[in-house]
Amino acid sequence: MSVHSPIQAVAIDFAGTLTLPKERRRPTGPLVQQVLLQTFGLEVPESFAPCYDRSMWRWYEESLPDSFAELLAAVADDQGVRLPGMDAVVNAVWEATGDHPIDPAAAEAVRALHGAGLTCLLASNTCRPRAYRARTLTDAGLSFMIPVCSSDIGAAKPDVAFYDRVIELANVAPAAICFLGDNMHRDVVSPIHAGMAAAHVNTKRDAGSPPERMADGTLVLSRLSQLTVDLLQPRTR
Numbered sequence: 001m002s003v004h005s006p007i008q009a010v011a012i013d014f015a016g017t018l019t020l021p022k023e024r025r026r027p028t029g030p031l032v033q034q035v036l037l038q039t040f041g042l043e044v045p046e047s048f049a050p051c052y053d054r055s056m057w058r059w060y061e062e063s064l065p066d067s068f069a070e071l072l073a074a075v076a077d078d079q080g081v082r083l084p085g086m087d088a089v090v091n092a093v094w095e096a097t098g099d100h101p102i103d104p105a106a107a108e109a110v111r112a113l114h115g116a117g118l119t120c121l122l123a124s125n126t127c128r129p130r131a132y133r134a135r136t137l138t139d140a141g142l143s144f145m146i147p148v149c150s151s152d153i154g155a156a157k158p159d160v161a162f163y164d165r166v167i168e169l170a171n172v173a174p175a176a177i178c179f180l181g182d183n184m185h186r187d188v189v190s191p192i193h194a195g196m197a198a199a200h201v202n203t204k205r206d207a208g209s210p211p212e213r214m215a216d217g218t219l220v221l222s223r224l225s226q227l228t229v230d231l232l233q234p235r236t237r
Contacts, residue, residue: 007197007232009119009170011148012110013181014126014133017201017224019100026060027097029053032072039092040084048079063125063150068093094132102140105225114144116229119170121146123179125156125186146170157186163194178232180224188218199227 012018029049036042052075059071069086072093076083083089114120122145126133130152137145146169150156153165163179170177174195181187181201188198199219209222211231219231 006176007118007178008172008176009121009178010110010113010232011121011123011166011170011177011179011191011196012145012224013179013183013187013201014122014124015100016182016203017180017187018102018106018110018122020103021203021223024100025098026056027068027093029056031096032093035092035096036083036089039096040089042081042084044081045079048075048081051075051079060127063127063156065151065154067151068127094128099128099132099136102136102142103223103225104140106223107140107142109225109227110142110145113227113229113232118229118232119146119172120144121148121166121170123148123157123162123166123181123187125150127151157183158190160190160194163191163196167194167196178219180221180227192218197232199232 015024029052032052033044033049036044055075056071059067069090072083072086072089110120122133122137124133124147126149128151130147130149133149134147137143137147148166148169150162153162155161155165166179167174167177175197178197178199179187179191180199182203184200188200191198199221201221201224203222205222207222211226212220214220221227
């Protein structure tokens with residue numbers, strides 16, 4: 001098995017890990033169209049929303065600082081729509097969209113880690129500005145978490161620069177950090193390559209399945225709410 005230092009910090013993915021399963025809040029084409037009409041009095045063609053929905057993931061998957069503004073600009077240009085000030089539109093859409101709801105049981109597990117003295121970071125690919133995600137954490141009683149957001153730092157998982165930023169903000173050795181998330185490549189394999197420990201939150205498992213370990217000692221959970229300080233520490237033989 002892999003040998004890691006005692007864990008002193010955790011870096012936790014957001015959507016699909018810290019959030020309620022299958023509950024997402026994303027800015028759809030109809031929502032954007034509604035915001036433009038109700039907030040800015042701007043009517044757009046009926047084809048605007050379908051064009052937006054077809055195009056969204058091309059930019060949304062990037063999750064970089066200007067990705068969402070570039071998406072809106074590209075759709076508006078294609079549809080012959082002149083948008084008002086982009087910053088105002090972006091902020092209005094995010095306010096109308098809200099954020100993915102955090103799982104109360106997962107939040108309780110994170111608070112227990114914090115209470116035990118671990119540094120807790122959020123490690124999130126997101127188009128949302130950092131301030132919105134920070135507000136979501138505060139509303140869930142997780143204001144102590146340090147948000148590491150791709151939209152803020154200009155790099156998204158699995159870019160090595162993202163993991164470098166996590167390590168920098170955790171302010172401990174990489175081997176003393178456990179990275180947790182539901183995506184095997186971005187939240188498990190790449191963090192391990194960056195020198196961290198990792199845990200796979202596999203929500204496809206039955207919710208009642210007990211925590212297990214891979215052959216190298218990597219932790220496998222069915223929900224983040226199963227996480228305890230004891231599970232994070234290195235396994236001994």
